[in-house]
Amino acid sequence: MNKQGDLIVISGFAGAGKGTLVKRLISEYDRFALSISMTTRSPRNGEKDGREYFFVTKEEFEKTIAEDGFLEHACYVGNYYGTPKAYVMEQMSKGKDVILEIEVQGALQIKEKFPQAFLIFVTPPDAETLRKRLIGRGTETPDVVEKRLLRAKEESVLMDRYDAILINDDIDTCVKDAVSYIDAAKASPKRCYEFLERIREELK
């Protein structure tokens, strides 16, 4: 309906499967582009600059803040994380729907700046499934699992600030649902403003 792409924000509980969802959307659909965050933290084993993150110095990050170069940014445990604006804007202007996988606070910052952004919250069908997935990863101690569930509890309060609740029970269905929701979102008047302007003008 509109030629400009949309900004798609994906958040969700740790263990909800949003990482897998995002990977599949990017690899299976040419229409999506992935926004890569910038951070001042050090790369972990196997992480590659420009793939997981753009790894920069504190000075470079602060220079980008000063130039108003971020869509959103925040500081966690002494490290900066942010979404560089230029890449997102460039891809959207090419008609790509740009996907941002970010946590709840960042997502709500985006919503405030870009009311036309479409916010998806990924959740398992119930808390028991979430608990099992977190334990099943086998990489987390019981203590960490409990911390993540506590975090999920806090995040669950903000779920209704999102545009769509995406239940990930089966990943194939979840990927298809995500695409359907994104397609349907384009019919919202705030995302087909050009069409409305044009037909109003024609009816004059």
Added chain:
Amino acid sequence: MNKQGDLIVISGFAGAGKGTLVKRLISEYDRFALSISMTTRSPRNGEKDGREYFFVTKEEFEKTIAEDGFLEHACYVGNYYGTPKAYVMEQMSKGKDVILEIEVQGALQIKEKFPQAFLIFVTPPDAETLRKRLIGRGTETPDVVEKRLLRAKEESVLMDRYDAILINDDIDTCVKDAVSYIDAAKASPKRCYEFLERIREELK
């Protein structure tokens, strides 16, 4: 996601094809139920009580108003028109999505009373197509066509109060899009409130 059905309001320009759309949704999908309006105007040739409208006396209509029996009602050119509440509520509680085909003012009344109602505005791809369809019907004088276009101009101002703009270029696509938009709308937090309540409770 929720077992309760939703309230779907369909409006659009005269000549946009919303009548055909509604007929096809009702006849092709068992999940939908059609709300029939009540009116005090006389039946026209070929109209049948309980199909196009429920035809009632002024006294019966006013009794229903007094009993708070309408979702919305209005008076046009000396006749009452309204949406009886009981049928809509009954069908929704059975899990049916109830379709109301009503004009813009009534639709916005519904939105105010039921913020979780999903409002679809049907439009042709451009004003020229609308003009051609109105002329092509062959039942309207040029004068009436102009009046309908003037009405369309007025209605176009209120299009952005709707949840979805449905472009009817090809009726088959239009029917499919309507169903997709209605499906996607169910992922909105305000329409899957039961799920949110449950998972929040489970995470406590």
